[in-house]
Amino acid sequence: MSLKEQVSSQLNQLSEAELAKVSQYIIELKGQLPPRRVKNDAYLDVRKAFKDVSGSMSQFIIDEREDRL
Numbered sequence: 001m002s003l004k005e006q007v008s009s010q011l012n013q014l015s016e017a018e019l020a021k022v023s024q025y026i027i028e029l030k031g032q033l034p035p036r037r038v039k040n041d042a043y044l045d046v047r048k049a050f051k052d053v054s055g056s057m058s059q060f061i062i063d064e065r066e067d068r069l
Helices: 003-011 016-030 042-049 057-068
Strands: none
Touching: none
8 A cells, every 4th residue: 555545544534623634735735835924014004194185186286396396
């Protein structure tokens, strides 16, 4: 009996919870874990910085650049 057949036979005897763990191990071994999302709250800083801007953001930017044109 080949190693693959032995492992397959053993897998057939596992519970669903155990199979879920084995599946996770396989994914980790293959290096195929999806990239973890890093929580990024930078947009909150931007919103805070521009909280006093009323009207069009485009017009605000144009007005701020007026002295450089």
